[in-house]
Amino acid sequence: MSLKNAVAFVKKQNNFLITAHTNPEGDALGSEIAFYLLLKKLGKSAVMVNEDGIPYGYTFLPEVGVIKKFGKSAMGIKFDCMAVLDCSDMERTGEVAQLNKTGKPVLNIDHHISNRKFADVNWVEPHASSASEMVYKLYKELGVAIDKPAAICLYVGISTDTGSFRYSNTTSLTHKIAAELLKCGLDVPNIYKNIYENVPYQDMKLLADILPGMHRGAGGKIVWFSIHKNLLKNRELCFDLSEHLLSYGRAIKDAQVVVLFKENLGTKGEVRVNFRSQGKVDVNKIASCFGGGGHKAASGATVHGKLVDIRRKVLARIRKDL
Numbered sequence: 001m002s003l004k005n006a007v008a009f010v011k012k013q014n015n016f017l018i019t020a021h022t023n024p025e026g027d028a029l030g031s032e033i034a035f036y037l038l039l040k041k042l043g044k045s046a047v048m049v050n051e052d053g054i055p056y057g058y059t060f061l062p063e064v065g066v067i068k069k070f071g072k073s074a075m076g077i078k079f080d081c082m083a084v085l086d087c088s089d090m091e092r093t094g095e096v097a098q099l100n101k102t103g104k105p106v107l108n109i110d111h112h113i114s115n116r117k118f119a120d121v122n123w124v125e126p127h128a129s130s131a132s133e134m135v136y137k138l139y140k141e142l143g144v145a146i147d148k149p150a151a152i153c154l155y156v157g158i159s160t161d162t163g164s165f166r167y168s169n170t171t172s173l174t175h176k177i178a179a180e181l182l183k184c185g186l187d188v189p190n191i192y193k194n195i196y197e198n199v200p201y202q203d204m205k206l207l208a209d210i211l212p213g214m215h216r217g218a219g220g221k222i223v224w225f226s227i228h229k230n231l232l233k234n235r236e237l238c239f240d241l242s243e244h245l246l247s248y249g250r251a252i253k254d255a256q257v258v259v260l261f262k263e264n265l266g267t268k269g270e271v272r273v274n275f276r277s278q279g280k281v282d283v284n285k286i287a288s289c290f291g292g293g294g295h296k297a298a299s300g301a302t303v304h305g306k307l308v309d310i311r312r313k314v315l316a317r318i319r320k321d322l
């Protein structure tokens with residue numbers, strides 16, 4: 001299925017529930033809000049609901065305050081269809097999936113190679129830099145002008161998912177779209193300041209507790225971090241250092257695969273494992289062995305069990321592919 005099917009879905013439906021993945025970052029929020037703004041321009045009704053709150057680096061996004069956090073009040077929301085952005089499967093939306101118990105039609109807009117085509121209309125472009133780049137295409141196809149708020153969201157999604165235009169998913173098209181978005185008068189230094197230079201002092205100090213847990217193996221080809229949940233208590237909404245940590249790992253000479261093991265808060269006994277690869281290892285394949293997925297160079301999985309056991313298994317699996 002293609003862009004054409006997505007366009008037909010958008011034209012036909014009028015009352016949308018929009019969501020993106022848990023622990024949302026730039027592309028989840030950027031594509032979600034830009035899609036919401038598109039629907040508003042088309043005169044449609046739409047409500048955004050996410051399982052988690054907004055990390056502090058993204059609170060500057062237009063309309064971000066309109067996003068509802070999943071809870072009892074979300075149960076009463078009326079909608080005729082659902083749009084899911086930047087999610088490889090329905091589980092990535094977390095609890096929000098429960099809102100669609102009656103099986104209303106679902107539109108899936110995603111760029112993960114691991115996408116499970118879980119919806120009624122699946123528009124999946126594994127070569128797109130980001131879900132935001134796909135939403136940009138929707139604007140074009142539907143003939144809706146991109147105004148400044150939409151441009152900010154699309155730019156944030158594209159720039160964060162490409163690591164500020166330096167990962168391998170960056171193409172000439174990515175730059176062309178970014179150039180067009182900049183013409184809407186974006187304050188680029190301020191956008192980057194908000195996202196990357198806005199860490200509360202106490203969170204930066206957390207690095208002092210996490211960095212001793214950085215290790216490497218396989219002759220330096222694998223670098224990993226482990227974060228135990230006692231470090232994160234009372235910090236659920238603030239903690240946005242995963243991306244910082246993964247970048248530090250990537251910056252280490254000879255590091256081919258970087259892994260972050262983070263115990264999830266709550267009682268389920270889950271560990272979130274995030275992977276980055278800058279070598280031949282396909283971390284989408286590795287993550288899929290543990291029930292997750294993503295992209296060849298960036299992926300993740302949520303695994304049930306003890307951090308030490310999961311870490312041992314995951315590292316052994318990576319070693320096989322080095």
Ligand SMILES: [Mn+2]
Pocket residue numbers: 027028086111129130131161
């Ligand atoms: Mn994405």
